[in-house]
Amino acid sequence: MxxxxxxxxxxxxxxxxxxxxxxxxxxxxxxxxxxxxxxxxxxxxxxxxxxxxxxxxxxxxxxALGHNHPALVVAVSKQAGQLVHVSNFYTSVPQVELAERVLRLAGAPEGSAVFFCNSGTEAIEAAVKLARRTGRTGIVAAEGAFHGRSTGALALTHKAAYREPFEPLLPGVTHVPWGDVAALRAAVTDETSALVLEPIQGEAGVRPGTRDYLRAARAVTHDVGALLVLDEVQTGIGRTGTWFAFQQAGLVPDAVTLAKGLGGGVPIGALVTFGPQVSTMLTPGMHGSTFGGNPLACAAALAVLETIEGExxxxxxxxxxxxxxxxxxxxxxxxxxxxxxxxxxxxxxxxxxxxxxxxxxxxxxxxxxxxxxxxxxxxxxxxxxxxxxxxxxxxxxxxxxxxxxxxxxxxxxxxxxxxxxxxxxx
The missing domain is CATH 3.90.1150.10 (Aspartate Aminotransferase, domain 1)
Structure with missing residues (x-):
């Protein structure tokens, strides 16, 4: 050797x-x-x-917990010996407990809800469908944004090298300069369904949005009745020192997308919707995922959250x-x-x-x-x-x-x- x-x-x-x-x-x-x-x-x-x-x-x-963390190993091993997968015609204890834990950590108001999927890209796809339920088609994202590589998420991603080989993509997406409040105010109108932003742009080079910028994003979307969707796939689950980066800006979004650190290496994603008005926009049959919220992934995510909190x-x-x-x-x-x-x-x-x-x-x-x-x-x-x-x-x-x-x-x-x-x- x-x-x-x-x-x-x-x-x-x-x-x-x-x-x-x-x-x-x-x-x-x-x-x-x-x-x-x-x-x-x-x-x-x-x-x-x-x-x-x-x-x-x-x-x-x-x-998030590094490699081979005992808490994650035990949780996955135990759940694998009990129940790995059931269809979403049914639920499981880990699925319900994880949703409740995520809502609590997010400080979500009564009537909020979680949809589990398998990746950050899938969480963004769910957010796009949520936005379409407003009856509007325009979506505003930022220059430098990365939101995934499926055709819907790719429309929100800004990098031309990722987009151009697969155009035409989802129509109605506008990209505005990152960090520019005036550009937000000009682009977010009564035709906008959602403004989708990363609190810190990861793939663009770890470029943070300021507190004032994120609060302005909340204000402009509120003024025109558009959704504020924060992509916390990379920044969520303690990565920036709070459970969610939006908590440092002192605001409440309409929806948040999660993945990456949530499962500590076991694939899982989530769309979190805040409040009953947003949480009732997607009704039975409008969306789904075969593997989303399976007991194994949810047990892993619970172990991650409990360990971050406990340690x-x-x-x-x-x-x-x-x-x-x-x-x-x-x-x-x-x-x-x-x-x-x-x-x-x-x-x-x-x-x-x-x-x-x-x-x-x-x-x-x-x-x-x-x-x-x-x-x-x-x-x-x-x-x-x-x-x-x-x-x-x-x-x-x-x-x-x-x-x-x-x-x-x-x-x-x-x-x-x-x-x-x-x-x-x-």
Missing amino acids: PDPTAPASGPGAATAAWLERYEHALLTVFGRPQLVLERGEGAWVWDIEGRRYLDLVGGIAVN GLLAHTVEAGEHLERAVLALGHPLVTGVRGAGLLRAITLAGDHAVALAAHARDAGFIVNPVAPDAIRLAPPLVVTTAELDLFVDALPGLLDAATAPATPRQDTTAPPDRATKDAP
Whole structure:
């Protein structure tokens, strides 16, 4: 077996063989994977070569409890031994308990309700159908938005490279500049069914909406009778330090979409509707999902929520995120221009388009990060990550930045201390 403390200069034989099999068996919509991962523990993962990596992406904000958390393992194992799936002609105890828990954590008023599905994209699709029930067809979204890749959700997503191969898409969608209140006021009219926004734009580079911007969104939709739908697929379930990011803006939306962290890695999504007027717009037969709200996924989600609450992970997320920001800025490195985001959804912005190179050098040094934009890397680690683990990355960051901007040479080594990033798990 290769030395797990050695820096990775390229895929080993086992990895290369599996990647070749991957490319012969799977649609290559994700491109060629970077690693073949085998197991995980906490904030760490191991590949099939035995190399260890600090997972600072967390399945793109999915693995809220990290990898192999005992509470999630026990919950899934127990439920799998009892009941995995029933059709939605019936319900189950985990489904009802999870809906009640989500409504309580959201501070939803009496008459609110939850629809469970399997992904964030599906939650957005449900929100689009909810919006259509207003009798209007116009939808306003933001430039830079990412709301999913199904044809309905893709109409709300802004990136041209995602949209153009599949046009024409759902009509009536208008995109306005992000953070521009005047643009919102001009675009949201009495023909608008819904305004759909992310409190923090994740795929656009972790760009937060200000409190004033989100409150203005609530005001303009209220004025014209349109729905305010907040896409919290990435920001929800404690990721920003509160259960939902909208709670930091002090407002009540009409609907919220959830997924990612809700199941801690088990697929589940949700549309949460606020108040009886909105919650009665979709009636029996108007929407559904074969797997939505199945007992296994709901049991997993309950374990995630109970663990976040029981282990004080909301407060930890705030503290760890602030620690990370302070530590990165304290480096004073000329290539770091800032840190933005909230809680443990952060972007480190760079003075130049170095994110892809930085991510590659970080991976070789035993850190998984996401080059979310040419000049920014996204960090969305498990909420259980420790400040000591974050410091491993911060300590390595200057060397990684220098390596990422050095003249191109064959990558035989890395300036980050691989022994710290790849040592055995605590």
